[in-house]
Amino acid sequence: xxxxxxxxxxxxxxGGEHMTKLLNEVIFKILxxxxxxxxxxxxxxxxxxxxxxxxxxxVISPVxxxxxxxxxxxxxxxxxxxxxxxAVPKYLSLALIIEEGLSLDEFTEIIKSIKQTADKxxxxxxxxxxxxxxxxxxxxxxxxxxxxxxxxEKANIKTQNIKENDVVIINGPIASHGMAIMSEREGLEFxxxxxxxxxxxxxxxxxxxxxxxxxxxxxxxxTRGGLASVLHExxxxxxxxxxxxxxxxxxxxxxxxxxxxxxxxxxxxxxEGIFVCVTAPEIKDEVLEILQKINPNASEIGFVxxxxxxxxxxxxxFGGKRVVNPLVGEQLPRIC
Amino acid sequence: xxxxxxxxxxxxxxGGEHMTKLLNEVIFKILxxxxxxxxxxxxxxxxxxxxxxxxxxxVISPVxxxxxxxxxxxxxxxxxxxxxxxAVPKYLSLALIIEEGLSLDEFTEIIKSIKQTADKxxxxxxxxxxxxxxxxxxxxxxxxxxxxxxxxEKANIKTQNIKENDVVIINGPIASHGMAIMSEREGLEFxxxxxxxxxxxxxxxxxxxxxxxxxxxxxxxxTRGGLASVLHExxxxxxxxxxxxxxxxxxxxxxxxxxxxxxxxxxxxxxEGIFVCVTAPEIKDEVLEILQKINPNASEIGFVxxxxxxxxxxxxxFGGKRVVNPLVGEQLPRIC
Numbered sequence: 052x053x054x055x056x057x058x059x060x061x062x063x064x065x066g067g068e069h070m071t072k073l074l075n076e077v078i079f080k081i082l083x084x085x086x087x088x089x090x091x092x093x094x095x096x097x098x099x100x101x102x103x104x105x106x107x108x109x110v111i112s113p114v115x116x117x118x119x120x121x122x123x124x125x126x127x128x129x130x131x132x133x134x135x136x137x138a139v140p141k142y143l144s145l146a147l148i149i150e151e152g153l154s155l156d157e158f159t160e161i162i163k164s165i166k167q168t169a170d171k172x173x174x175x176x177x178x179x180x181x182x183x184x185x186x187x188x189x190x191x192x193x194x195x196x197x198x199x200x201x202x203x204e205k206a207n208i209k210t211q212n213i214k215e216n217d218v219v220i221i222n223g224p225i226a227s228h229g230m231a232i233m234s235e236r237e238g239l240e241f242x243x244x245x246x247x248x249x250x251x252x253x254x255x256x257x258x259x260x261x262x263x264x265x266x267x268x269x270x271x272x273x274t275r276g277g278l279a280s281v282l283h284e285x286x287x288x289x290x291x292x293x294x295x296x297x298x299x300x301x302x303x304x305x306x307x308x309x310x311x312x313x314x315x316x317x318x319x320x321x322x323e324g325i326f327v328c329v330t331a332p333e334i335k336d337e338v339l340e341i342l343q344k345i346n347p348n349a350s351e352i353g354f355v356x357x358x359x360x361x362x363x364x365x366x367x368x369f370g371g372k373r374v375v376n377p378l379v380g381e382q383l384p385r386i387c
Numbered sequence: 388x389x390x391x392x393x394x395x396x397x398x399x400x401x402g403g404e405h406m407t408k409l410l411n412e413v414i415f416k417i418l419x420x421x422x423x424x425x426x427x428x429x430x431x432x433x434x435x436x437x438x439x440x441x442x443x444x445x446v447i448s449p450v451x452x453x454x455x456x457x458x459x460x461x462x463x464x465x466x467x468x469x470x471x472x473x474a475v476p477k478y479l480s481l482a483l484i485i486e487e488g489l490s491l492d493e494f495t496e497i498i499k500s501i502k503q504t505a506d507k508x509x510x511x512x513x514x515x516x517x518x519x520x521x522x523x524x525x526x527x528x529x530x531x532x533x534x535x536x537x538x539x540e541k542a543n544i545k546t547q548n549i550k551e552n553d554v555v556i557i558n559g560p561i562a563s564h565g566m567a568i569m570s571e572r573e574g575l576e577f578x579x580x581x582x583x584x585x586x587x588x589x590x591x592x593x594x595x596x597x598x599x600x601x602x603x604x605x606x607x608x609x610t611r612g613g614l615a616s617v618l619h620e621x622x623x624x625x626x627x628x629x630x631x632x633x634x635x636x637x638x639x640x641x642x643x644x645x646x647x648x649x650x651x652x653x654x655x656x657x658x659e660g661i662f663v664c665v666t667a668p669e670i671k672d673e674v675l676e677i678l679q680k681i682n683p684n685a686s687e688i689g690f691v692x693x694x695x696x697x698x699x700x701x702x703x704x705f706g707g708k709r710v711v712n713p714l715v716g717e718q719l720p721r722i723c
Contacts, residue, residue, distance in 0.1 A: 066612025066657075067714030090624075091545070092468035092607065093441030095538070098434070105429030106480035106533055107516045110524075132428035144442035144533045148484070180443045180531075184721060188446075190524045195516075197442055197480045197533030202431070209427070271428065276402025288426075321402075378403030385520060 057155040064149070064183030077155070078179065081162045082169075086142075086177040094177035096142055098201060103138035105129055106197040112385045114161070114191045116235050118228075118246030121194055122164035124323060124387060127251045128274065129198040130172045134253040135270040135326065137206025137260055140172060144197045146180040150189035161192065172251035174198070203257060205264035210288040212268040217355040218335040219293060220328045222255070223248065223346040224301035225278050229320035229383050230309040239312065241305040248324035255345060259328065259338060267338075269329035272322070275387055276378050279318040279363070281327050283377045286361045295353035295365040295375070318365075319378050321386040329355065393491040400485070400519030413491070414515065417498045418505075422478075422513040430513035432478055434537060439474035441465055442533040448721045450497070450527045452571050454564075454582030457530055458500035460659060460723060463587045464610065465534040466508040470589040471606040471662065473542025473596055476508060480533045482516040486525035497528065508587035510534070539593060541600035546624040548604040553691040554671040555629060556664045558591070559584065559682035560637035561614050565656035565719050566645040575648065577641040584660035591681060595664065595674060603674075605665035608658070611723055612714050615654040615699070617663050619713045622697045631689035631701040631711070654701075655714050657722040665691065 062069040079087065086094050107128050114121040126143065133140040145165065149158065169176055231247040233239070252272065259267055273281045278300070282293050302310070302317045310317045330338050335351060342349035353365075363375040398405040415423065422430050443464050450457040462479065469476040481501065485494065505512055567583040569575070588608065595603055609617045614636070618629050638646070638653045646653050666674050671687060678685035689701075699711040 061720045062716050064720065065714060065716070066610070066616050067655075067716065069716070070612075071713075089545070091472055093439040093472040093474070093534075093536075095472065096438045096440055098438055102432045102434055102535075103429040104432055104478060104480060104535060105514055106482045106531065108482040108484050108518050108531060110484055110518045110520050136427055136429040136431065138429070142440060144440060146442045146444040146531050146533075148444050148446055148529055178441055182444050182446045182721075184446050184526065184529075187523055188448075188526045190520065193484055193520075193529070195442065195444060195482050195531040195533075197482070197531075198429075199438075199440060199535065200429075209425070274402070276406075280402050319403075377407075378401060380398050380401070380403065380405070384397045384400065385518075 059149045059151060059153045059155065059158060059183055061151050061183050061185065064181060070181065077159055077162055081166050082176045084175050086175060101202040103133050103136035103200045103202055105132040106195065107132060108193060108195040109387060110193050110385050111387055112190055113235055116247055117231050117244050119249040120161055120164050121192060122161035123168045124249050125194040125196045126165055126168035126172060127249050127323060128387065129196040130174055131252045131272045133198050133200035134256040135272055137208040138200030138202045139257060140174045140198055140200040140253050142177045142199045143169065143174050144178045145176045146195040148189055148193040149183045150191050151183055151186045153191050172253055203260045206260045207265040208270050210269060210285055213285065213289055213329050213355055215291060215355055215357045216332055217268055217329050218332050218351055219353045220330060220335065220338055220351050221325055222342045222349045223325055224303050224348045225322055225325055226302055226306050226310060226317035226320035228323040229386055230306045232386055233313060233383060234309055239309055241308060243305050245305050245309060248322055250324035252324065252326055259341065263334050266331040266334045267328060268331065270326055272326040274323060275321050277319040277321055279375050280378050282363050286363055290360050292356050292359035292362040293353055294356050295363065297365050298368040299350045299352045301348040301350060318375060321383060395485045395487060395489045395491065395494060395519055397487050397519050397521065400517060406517065413495055413498055417502050418512045420511050422511060437538040439469050439472035439536045439538055441468040442531065443468060444529060444531040445723060446529050446721050447723050448526055449571055452583055453567050453580050455585040456497055456500050457528060458497035459504045460585050461530040461532045462501055462504035462508060463585050463659060464723065465532040466510055467588045467608045469534050469536035470592040471608055473544040474536030474538045475593060476510045476534055476536040476589050478513045478535045479505065479510050480514045481512045482531040484525055484529040485519045486527055487519055487522045489527050508589055539596045542596045543601040544603065544606050546605060546621055549621065549625055549665050549691055551627060551691055551693045552668055553604055553665050554668050554687055555689040556666060556671065556674055556687050557661055558678045558685045559661055560639050560684045561658055561661055562638055562642050562646060562653035562656035564659040565722050566642045568722055569649060569719060570645055575645055577644060579641050581641050581645060584658055586660035588660065588662055595677065599670050602667040602670045603664060604667065606662055608662040610659060611657050613655040613657055615711050616714050618699050622699055626696050627691050627693055628695040628698040629689055630692050631699065633701050634704040635686045635688045637684040637686060654711060657719060
């Protein structure tokens with residue numbers, strides 16, 4: 052694998068010698084840990100208690116973007132999904148579908164990112180799979196991660212726990228990830244770069260659960276479909292509505308400009324490090340204080356109401372009100 | 388979704404209304420179970436004991452083939468990987484990467500197969516993900532399943548347990564899956580059809596473990612890279628060799644013809660229902676008896692030897708001997 056111009060070939064997915072070489076010299080070498088080292092068809096784990104189990108495939112294009120790459124996204128995404136269940140993420144699987152012709156350099160960089168991101172989130176990649184498809188049957192690389200976490204004993208996260216007057220909080224400005232990708236695709240340039248917000252949320256979220264237990268009623272990261280889609284998931288499942296205050300939903304300036312340029316509503320644009328937290332009203336100040344230490348733009352964006360069941364209504368700074376509709380059609384394909 | 392000519396569009400992967408409709412009217416409707424019904428970002432599971440965790444992506448082409456389809460394969464493959472760890476498979480995740488333009492009929496048929504296959508193997512699909520990629524960026528559908536199983540308390544399956552004079556047994560004739568796919572691709576026709584051998588092996592394998600415990604030293608399904616590749620994995624990890632008897636490795640007649648026609652050695656051709664079982668010599672007759680009740684072609688194909696460490700040598704009916712080399716290059720792309 053010394054030749055830096057080397058690319059992935061179909062034979063790297065054959066189950067034979069070339070695949071073994073790729074596994075040994077890149078994947079296992081970088082991801083190395085005791086569990087992976089056993090090299091069975093599956094990993095042996097010792098876990099006790101209630102578990103959370105989650106999966107996501109990542110098909111983002113381009114695979115390298117400002118603020119991250121598909122490998123980082125694939126680890127953070129599944130780590131975050133487990134966290135939103137109230138679980139401590141522990142182990143991830145990693146399944147790669149590589150398009151023939153991907154450079155070995157790019158591939159190696161992705162695997163290194165996966166390792167770094169996993170370390171940061173304190174999770175281990177314990178089992179995996181590598182497939183190669185012909186040119187034109189993929190797009191550089193698609194990654195699936197599935198994850199197992201152990202439910203925090205104080206966690207009780209479910210839509211059904213949401214009550215009237217609960218407070219809706221988010222941990223930062225929205226739409227950065229989606230607009231980072233779109234700017235990259237459309238070749239847009241702004242005074243300051245738009246960076247994806249991809250990050251692991253597990254440490255933050257578990258800190259909240261540890262402190263406030265079942266007063267944290269609901270958590271969800273606002274990825275595909277954006278903030279609006281997460282709130283819609285909530286209001287379709289419970290017989291309550293949500294009132295939002297437009298001015299409290301922060302969007303960075305260059306992200307706002309990009310949205311305007313492309314005619315996109317930031318409420319529907321994907322995030323990769325933003326989550327919605329619905330809490331009992333009595334803890335909202337403390338929750339905000341914790342989140343604002345990490346990002347000063349964390350804010351209380353609204354509350355749960357019985358006044359307009361199953362509807363989301365947003366109020367502008369000038370008092371105007373409009374209904375936030377569910378996302379219809381396809382806004383940003385392959386954003387994650 | 389009434390229109391039978393409907394196809395999957397990019398908007399089915401957007402996180403918006405069309406995706407919700409696809410989930411509700413096809414995926415959740417068919418796969419329905421209590422855990423899936425919670426519809427969180429992850430599934431909540433209660434499992435005790437030592438676990439096995441495995442993942443595989445399925446990129447087989449064509450997605451429908453004689454004897455099965457990609458959905459059936461995706462369930463059986465991961466169920467079998469867990470079984471080979473000595474685990475009782477319990478829960479699967481299901482992540483779909485659909486190419487825009489896949490007919491809704493075909494998609495629905497695949498999801499139905501997944502449900503039937505999961506029921507047969509007694510596992511539940513508990514969490515999932517759906518992505519859609521543009522035409523020409525995929526090939527109908529790629530499926531990832533990851534699975535969690537509970538280790539059987541009597542199981543102790545690892546390469547390191549393999550000893551000199553252990554017996555190598557397989558549960559049926561080899562190369563059927565690979566040749567079913569190749570015949571389909573090449574338009575070959577034989578007197579009798581070649582069917583994929585895809586099946587769930589968990590019930591059989593766990594029966595063996597239940598009866599013979601740690602006298603079952605090693606198990607592995609001989610998928611990508613075929614029987615030869617599994618045996619090579621063994622001999623690279625331990626300082627022992629394997630002696631094989633050619634005449635005991637059964638290949639169905641039409642499979643043999645197809646292999647000859649395409650110049651392929653059945654030893655390297657993928658299987659999806661064949662596994663290698665390395666046992667202590669004293670239980671071999673009982674193991675064979677059990678396996679032959681399911682498939683009369685189950686056979687003792689060889690033994691572990693210290694005479695030629697890390698080498699596999701096959702002896703023909705006429706006494707000729709040859710070394711079985713590791714698979715080099717790419718034999719059958721996208722076979723699973």
